[in-house]
Amino acid sequence: MRFEDIIGQEQTIKRLKEMVDNNRLSHALLFLGKEGSGTLPLALAFSTYIMAHADAANPRPAAASLFGEEPAAPASHGADLATQYIHPDIHYSYPVIKRTTRSDEKPVATDWVKEWREFIQQYPYGNVFDWLQFIGAENKQGNITAAECADILRKLNLKSFESGYKILLMWMPEFLGKEGNKLLKLIEEPPSNTLFLLVAENEDQVLPTIVSRCQTIRVPPIDLKEVATALVQRCRLGEEQAQQVAAVSEGNYREALQLIQHAEEDWQSLIREWLNAILRNNTVAQVKWVDGISGLGREKQKQFLLYFIHLLEQSIRLRTMHEKDLPLTQSEYDFSTRLNKLCDISQQEAMAAALDRAAYYVERNANAKLLFMGLTLQLLYLLKFQTEVRVA
Numbered sequence: 001m002r003f004e005d006i007i008g009q010e011q012t013i014k015r016l017k018e019m020v021d022n023n024r025l026s027h028a029l030l031f032l033g034k035e036g037s038g039t040l041p042l043a044l045a046f047s048t049y050i051m052a053h054a055d056a057a058n059p060r061p062a063a064a065s066l067f068g069e070e071p072a073a074p075a076s077h078g079a080d081l082a083t084q085y086i087h088p089d090i091h092y093s094y095p096v097i098k099r100t101t102r103s104d105e106k107p108v109a110t111d112w113v114k115e116w117r118e119f120i121q122q123y124p125y126g127n128v129f130d131w132l133q134f135i136g137a138e139n140k141q142g143n144i145t146a147a148e149c150a151d152i153l154r155k156l157n158l159k160s161f162e163s164g165y166k167i168l169l170m171w172m173p174e175f176l177g178k179e180g181n182k183l184l185k186l187i188e189e190p191p192s193n194t195l196f197l198l199v200a201e202n203e204d205q206v207l208p209t210i211v212s213r214c215q216t217i218r219v220p221p222i223d224l225k226e227v228a229t230a231l232v233q234r235c236r237l238g239e240e241q242a243q244q245v246a247a248v249s250e251g252n253y254r255e256a257l258q259l260i261q262h263a264e265e266d267w268q269s270l271i272r273e274w275l276n277a278i279l280r281n282n283t284v285a286q287v288k289w290v291d292g293i294s295g296l297g298r299e300k301q302k303q304f305l306l307y308f309i310h311l312l313e314q315s316i317r318l319r320t321m322h323e324k325d326l327p328l329t330q331s332e333y334d335f336s337t338r339l340n341k342l343c344d345i346s347q348q349e350a351m352a353a354a355l356d357r358a359a360y361y362v363e364r365n366a367n368a369k370l371l372f373m374g375l376t377l378q379l380l381y382l383l384k385f386q387t388e389v390r391v392a
Contacts, residue, residue: 001044001083001124007253008226009038012219016046020053026215028187028196033219035201036252040171041124042219043197047090047167050195052079054164081162085117088161092116093152093170095128095142097135106147125254127201128172129363139365144175149182156186156194169197174205187213221251235260244332248310258303267307268335275342278380286376294368301368305359312352315339347382354378 003013019025029046033039081087094116096107109116112135119126119134126134132142152168160166173180187196187210198214200206227246230253231237237245237260249256270293277285293301315336339348358375362368 001041001120002048002079003045006038006041006045007125007230008222009042009219012042012217013045016042016217017049020050025050025195027190027194028214029198030206030211030214030216031197031199031219032203032216033201034221034252035127036125036249036254036256037219037221038125038253039199039201039219040120042217043169043171043199044085044120044124047087047169047197048079048082050165050167051082051087051090051162085120089165090167090169091152091155093144093148093168094131095144095172095175096148097132097137097140097142107143107145108148108151109144110151125257127254128175130254142175143177144170144173144179146179146182149176149179152183153186157191160193164193166191166194167197168195169199171199173198173200173207173210174202176207176210178207180207180210184209184213222253224249224251227251227253227256231256231260248307255306258299259307267304268311268331270304271308271311271335274376275379275383278376279383281380286373290369290372290376293372298362298365298368301372302359302362305355305362309352309355309359311336311339312348312355316345316348319345343383350382351379354382 003017006013031039031043082090085092092113093109094112096109096112098105098107099111115135119131123130123134128142132140156166156168158166176183190196196214198206198210203211203216224243224246227249228239228242231242231245232239235242235257245256245259248259273285274289276282277289293304296304311332314332318333318336319340343351354375358371361371
C-alpha cells in the first residue's frame with residue numbers, strides 16, 4: 001500500500017509526509033477514525049513511506065549487469081517489501097482466535113499472517129467483522145492476547161534486519177484489554193528507531209494509558225466526491241449511481257462497497273411494507289415483517305437500516321433545500337416527499353436515532369427478532385398521532 005492508493009485524505013497524507021520529511025516523527029502514533037475512513041490503509045502506506053525514506057538515506061548499491069550495460073538504479077527495496085507486507089522489520093498485530101480446540105493454545109498474530117496478508121490486499125477498508133469472518137471465526141470473539149503482547153516485546157527487542165527502523169502496526173487496539181498494560185513501558189521508552197502505529201476506531205475502548213502515550217492522527221470520513229470517484233474508477237459504477245451510493249455511505253468506503261453488493265435489494269418496498277404494518281397497527285403484519293427481515297442476515301439488516309436513515313435525512317433536507325441539490329433518484333424523491341407528509345422533523349430525527357441505535361446492536365449480534373420487534377414498537381409510538389396517513 002502506497003499513499004497514491006489511498007482514497008482522498010490529502011490533508012492527512014500531507015501531514016504524515018511532513019512528519020517524516022522534517023524529522024518530527026513521534027515514536028507512537030494513534031490513527032483514529034471511523035470504519036471505512038481509511039485508517040488502516042493510511043497506516044500501511046505510512047509504513048511504506050518510512051521504509052522508502054530509510055532506503056533513500058541508506059541506498060543499496062546498484063546491481064551490476066551481466067552484459068556490460070550501465071547498472072540499473074537501485075530499487076526502493078524496503079518499500080517494495082513493505083507493499084508486499086513481507087518486510088522483516090514491519091510487524092503486524094491484530095485480533096485473532098485459536099486455530100485449534102486445544103485448551104492450552106495461546107494464539108498470536110503470526111499464526112494468521114498468511115491470511116492477514118491476503119485480507120489487507122483484498123479488503124484494506126474492511127472492518128474487524130470482515131477480518132474475523134475471513135478467518136472463519138463465526139461467532140468466536142477475536143482478541144489481542146497476553147501471548148501476543150509477549151511476542152511483541154520479543155520481536156521489538158531484536159535488531160532490525162533491513163533498515164534502521166522497526167515498526168509495529170497494531171490494528172484494533174480496542175481488543176487489547178488489560179493485556180495492553182504489558183506494552184506501556186515499551187511504548188513509553190522504546191528501543192531506538194522503533195515506531196508504533198496503532199489503528200483504532202473507538203478511542204473510548206482503547207486503554208487511556210496507551211492513548212496518552214501516542215500522538216493522535218484523527219482521520220475524518222472520506223469526502224463524498226472522493227468516494228464517488230473511487231466507485232467510478234475502481235468499481236466501474238456509473239456516475240449517478242456512484243453519487244447515490246457515496247451519499248448513503250457518508251464517507252465510509254467499506255459501507256459503499258457493501259451497498260454495491262446489495263444494490264439489487266428493494267429497500268424502499270421493505271420500508272413501505274414495514275411502515276404500513278405499523279401505521280395500521282396490524283400485529284400479524286408486523287410479526288410477519290419481523291420474521292422476514294430476521295432471516296436476511298446481519299449485513300443486509302444493517303444496510304437496510306442505513307438506507308432508511310439516509311431517506312429520513314434526505315427528507316429533512318428536502319424541507320429546506322431544492323431537490324436539485326440532493327443526490328436523489330426520482331423514486332427516492334417521491335418516497336422522501338411522502339415521509340415529509342407522514343411525520344414532522346422531530347419525529348424524523350427520533351426515528352433516525354432509533355434506527356442508528358438498532359444498527360449498532362445489529363453489529364453486535366443482537367437477537368434480530370427481539371431487536372426489530374422492539375424497533376417496530378418504538379416507531380409505532382413515534383407515529384401514533386398520524387396513523388391516518390398511509391405510505392403509498
